[in-house]
Amino acid sequence: MYGQPGAPSYVPPSASTAKTLILVGLIFQLIFAILFLLVLGVIAFLAAAVGVFSIIAVFYVIIGLIGFIFLFLIWTLCYKPVREGRYEAARTPTLIFAILSLITVNIIAGVLYLVAYVKLGDAVREQQTPPPGYPGGAPMMSPVAPYAAQPAAPMQPPAAPAPAAAPAPVVCPKCGRPATFIPQYNRYYCYTDQQYV
Numbered sequence: 001m002y003g004q005p006g007a008p009s010y011v012p013p014s015a016s017t018a019k020t021l022i023l024v025g026l027i028f029q030l031i032f033a034i035l036f037l038l039v040l041g042v043i044a045f046l047a048a049a050v051g052v053f054s055i056i057a058v059f060y061v062i063i064g065l066i067g068f069i070f071l072f073l074i075w076t077l078c079y080k081p082v083r084e085g086r087y088e089a090a091r092t093p094t095l096i097f098a099i100l101s102l103i104t105v106n107i108i109a110g111v112l113y114l115v116a117y118v119k120l121g122d123a124v125r126e127q128q129t130p131p132p133g134y135p136g137g138a139p140m141m142s143p144v145a146p147y148a149a150q151p152a153a154p155m156q157p158p159a160a161p162a163p164a165a166a167p168a169p170v171v172c173p174k175c176g177r178p179a180t181f182i183p184q185y186n187r188y189y190c191y192t193d194q195q196y197v
Helices: 013-050 055-083 087-103 107-128
Strands: 180-182 187-190
Touching: 013 055, 013 087, 013 107, 055 087, 055 107, 087 107
Parallel strands: none
Antiparallel strands: 180 187
């Protein structure tokens, strides 16, 4: 989608998670297929050679072969499209293989594919609204851009505080003597009567 030369390609975070989940699911799918085809299949065929019921051996081999077929199909239909950025194309096959893996008793891989399916849905939404700076995303805003349009105001020194007005003389109403202004309390005090006026 963002294949322009020189343009950064945007990979949604959910797509990276989905790709990892599918890859881990493929690893569990491989272990599951090897376990059924080689280990349990060989044991069942050896048991059949001894005379035990051989339909079990055939069942294990078929489940193992289905596991290997799943490996090829999941790689082709799920993992490759996610690597190529075609998240919508990978969603439905991932869900189908999640269900099929759960049906064929490969529970761990099935759960991983289910979570990958959900993450692919998130990746489709994230791809439709890429972050700023990528093609199709919102333009990047510089933090100083709003201030660049305004002309710079000349620096002025801060205004000096206005000098405090000399308090008008106040007379104590009780004794009639002049009261003293106490700046700390912003009040007048009469030392004769020892009280604020």
